[in-house]
Every structure is written in C-alpha cells, then in structure tokens.
Amino acid sequence: MDVINEVRVKNTIKVLDLIMRHGEISRVDLAREMDLTKTTISDIVSNLIEEGFVREKRRVTSGLGRPQTMIEMIPEVLYVVGIGVMRDRIEACVVNSQGTILKQSSRILNDNANGQDIFDNLFSLIDEIKTFVNINAISVGIPGPLDVENGIVKKPPKFPDFENINLTKILSEKYNVDVWIENDSDVAAFGEKWYGNGRQLDDFIYLFVDKGIGAGIIKDGNIYHGKNGYAGEIGHLLLPVKDEFKYLEDICGIDVVIQKANENSSGKEMTIQEIGRKYISGDKEISDLIDEMERYIGIALVSIIxxxxxxxxxxxxxxxxxxxxxxxxxxxxxxxxxxxxHEISIRFSNLGDSAMSMGAAVNGIRKYLANEIFIERR
Known part of the structure; x- marks a missing residue:
C-alpha cells in the first residue's frame, strides 16, 4: 500500500471510530475533530455509505445555516463477542457495530480449574451467544504475557495448563470467524473508556486488582501497549519485602490477601467480601493486613503516575x-x-467484572472494521 492510500485508510478508520464514539455525528463535526477539509470528510463518508458501513440518519438544525445530516453506524453490519477470561470466572457479551450490548453471560471457574475447564466454559459461553445472533468476530481479554500479533497466550502466572496456547487459532478454526486476543487489563481499560466513567477522558490508568494485578493505560484515547505489548504489567513491579524482592501481585494479589487473612483464623475460611466487611468495620488484624496492601499499591501508583x-x-x-x-x-x-x-483522582470502576468483556468487544469491532477497510482499499 502506498503512502497516500495508507493515510486514507487511517483517516477512514478514525472516522468510523468517531462515529462509534458519538453514536451520531455530522460531517462538519467530523471535519472539525479530525482537522480535515469538509471535502475530504465527505469523500470518506460517501465511500463508507457505499460500502454499507454507515448511513445518514436525520437532519439537525443548529442555529442559523443549513440543517446538518447526522451519520451513524449501521447496527446490523457486524456482531462481535467480547470475552473476559479471569482466574475465577469468564464474562462474555455480544455487541453490534454501534457498540450496543445485546446480551451478557458468564461462567464461574472453581479454584482447581485447569486448561480444559477454561476451554469448556469458554466454548459454552460462545455457543450460548451463537444461538442468539450470528457472530462475525470474537475478541478475548486474557492475562498476559501474550503474543498478540500471533494470538498466543504465553504463560500467565496463576493460570495452570495455559502455556503457549494459540487461542486465536483454536477459536477461529472452531467458529470460522476472525479472532483477536488482548491483555486483560488493557481491554478492561478500554471498556472503561467506552462504557464507564472514562468516556470523557483521553488519558487514564485502569488498575485491575484481583488474583493478578495489572494496569491498562489509555493514552490519547487509545490503549498504550509499549514496544513489546507489556506496558502496564504493574503486577510484576519488583518491590523489597524484608530481605528479599517480590512482585507486587505476590504481595497484594487478592488470593495472597485471603491466604494471609485466614492464617490466624480458627473458623470458616473468609472470602474477600468478608475480609472487606471486617476491614471497613475496623478489625485490627485485618486492618493491619490491608494497610500493608494499601502501602504497596500506593508505591506502584506513585511510580506509574x-x-x-x-x-x-x-x-x-x-x-x-x-x-x-x-x-x-x-x-x-x-x-x-x-x-x-497536583490533583489526582482515584475511584472505583462502575463496570464491575464486565469491564473486560465489554472492552474486548469494542476492541474487536475496531479491529474488524480496520481489517475490512484495509482489504477494501488495498
């Protein structure tokens, strides 16, 4: 592809991105946001209408001047399944090309779940969604390290029997659709950007604190991967603990917190929910444990800020x-x-466990459309 066509493809993908984000937008506003001429935007939009990706919706009058025609995605263009694979559960959703969530479902993984258990539940979720709508693509968020380009899950910590798995190949061959994988924290951050409290922000960090710990970094409205795709692997920040060094998630992972809280407990094993209630009510032993966790999480955040x-x-x-x-x-x-x-804002995500699957779905829409545009214009 020559340089001129490459620029056209990038501009076309950005136009689609803006239409998705706004829901509907005029050619005038597209030109303003992209700093391109109205003629260039009109040509891009006309091509997208001809190719069946977008449509004119309605005319809006804004003050003086001619009414503006709004452009929107055609919702039936594609349906993407978003999957969030966590160490204790798998979340799934399906969205249309406008990003509207049409269905959500989940499966719980037991503490001893192995690789086969994960695949059985993953297939079950996708099969359930396939009975609801014909899908065009699958996008998966899963703990790293990953080889995103080749679709390989390398060797995630605390994830038994999941080493060097070509997840993209397995799913694409089984379901005959395009498949992409992405780091779990990265797509959770993307979910926050599209559906959560990060919608009005171009730059923020999504800190995922569970059995594993990771940070999804949104920079200029997009996922920041770094050169090798490992940006944000804050769970592997090395910290001094007494006379040795440990990774952050081996100090503050939720499974570690639960284990420490139950070491001196004579009764029924406490869950993180019960630990949270004791901490909030001021239990001395639990408060000391969480104080340590707060300190190490704080150290990590100061570093990343x-x-x-x-x-x-x-x-x-x-x-x-x-x-x-x-x-x-x-x-x-x-x-x-x-x-x-300076002023900082630290708050909980309002998306719960769904952030990962929702972000994966939107990431899948963008990749699918980018791929289609690239092939069309090549």
Missing amino acids: HMFGITDIFVGGKAVYLGDKFLSNVKAFVERYLFYK
Whole structure:
C-alpha cells in the first residue's frame, strides 16, 4: 500500500471510530475533530455509505445555516463477542457495530480449574451467544504475557495448563470467524473508556486488582501497549519485602490477601467480601493486613503516575470489596509521595467484572472494521 492510500485508510478508520464514539455525528463535526477539509470528510463518508458501513440518519438544525445530516453506524453490519477470561470466572457479551450490548453471560471457574475447564466454559459461553445472533468476530481479554500479533497466550502466572496456547487459532478454526486476543487489563481499560466513567477522558490508568494485578493505560484515547505489548504489567513491579524482592501481585494479589487473612483464623475460611466487611468495620488484624496492601499499591501508583504523568485512575477487580476506605487511604499515600503536588483522582470502576468483556468487544469491532477497510482499499 502506498503512502497516500495508507493515510486514507487511517483517516477512514478514525472516522468510523468517531462515529462509534458519538453514536451520531455530522460531517462538519467530523471535519472539525479530525482537522480535515469538509471535502475530504465527505469523500470518506460517501465511500463508507457505499460500502454499507454507515448511513445518514436525520437532519439537525443548529442555529442559523443549513440543517446538518447526522451519520451513524449501521447496527446490523457486524456482531462481535467480547470475552473476559479471569482466574475465577469468564464474562462474555455480544455487541453490534454501534457498540450496543445485546446480551451478557458468564461462567464461574472453581479454584482447581485447569486448561480444559477454561476451554469448556469458554466454548459454552460462545455457543450460548451463537444461538442468539450470528457472530462475525470474537475478541478475548486474557492475562498476559501474550503474543498478540500471533494470538498466543504465553504463560500467565496463576493460570495452570495455559502455556503457549494459540487461542486465536483454536477459536477461529472452531467458529470460522476472525479472532483477536488482548491483555486483560488493557481491554478492561478500554471498556472503561467506552462504557464507564472514562468516556470523557483521553488519558487514564485502569488498575485491575484481583488474583493478578495489572494496569491498562489509555493514552490519547487509545490503549498504550509499549514496544513489546507489556506496558502496564504493574503486577510484576519488583518491590523489597524484608530481605528479599517480590512482585507486587505476590504481595497484594487478592488470593495472597485471603491466604494471609485466614492464617490466624480458627473458623470458616473468609472470602474477600468478608475480609472487606471486617476491614471497613475496623478489625485490627485485618486492618493491619490491608494497610500493608494499601502501602504497596500506593508505591506502584506513585511510580506509574511519575512515569506517564496520568492523574486519573480507576480501580477494578475484587479490590472493590474493600470499599471507599481503601481508596481514600491509597490516595492519601499517593498524594504524600508525589514529586509534584497536583490533583489526582482515584475511584472505583462502575463496570464491575464486565469491564473486560465489554472492552474486548469494542476492541474487536475496531479491529474488524480496520481489517475490512484495509482489504477494501488495498
């Protein structure tokens, strides 16, 4: 593809992205947001209408001048399944090309789930959704490290029997559709960007605190991957603990917190929900344990804020069960140690466990459309 055609493809993909984000938008507003001429935008939109991706919706009068025709995605163009694979559950949803969520479902994984259990539940979810609508693509968020380009799950920590699995190949051969994989925290951040409280933000960090810990980084409205796709692997931040070094998720992972909380417990094993209730009510032993967790999470956030200069942070995963007290203490720690004192925002995601599957679905829409446009214009 020559340089001119490459620019046209990139501009076309960006136009589709803006139409999806706004729901509906005029040619005038597209030209303004992209800093392109009205003629260029009109040519792109005309081609997209001809190819069946978008349609003219309605005319809107805004003050003086001619009414503007709004452009929207055609919802029936494609249906994408978004999957979020976590260590204790799998979440799924299906969306149309406008990003509207049509159906959601989930499966619980037991503590001893192996690779076959994960695949059985994954197939079950996709099969369930396929009875509802004919799907065009599948997009999966799953713990890394990943080889995203080749669709390979390498060797995620705390994920037994899931080493060097070509997940893209397995799913594409079984369902005969396009398949993409992406880091779990990255697509959760993308879910926050499209459906959550991050919609009005171009830059923020989504901190996923569960058995694993990761950070999805949204920079200029898009996922920031870094050169090898490992940006945001904050769970593997190396920290000194007494006379040794440990990874952050081996100190503060929810499974580690549960294990420590139950070491001195003589009764029934506590869940993270019960630990959260005791912490909020002021239980001394539990408070000491969570205080340590807050300190290490705070250290990690200070580091990532200093590296990226991003001051809006959303927290997801099972850390939500620790409540606002946890967030308040983490924020106080971060503010105390920031090199440059400025306003920061740390709040819980409002999407719960669905952030990952929702973000994966939208990521799949973008990749599918980009692929179609590239093939069409090549």
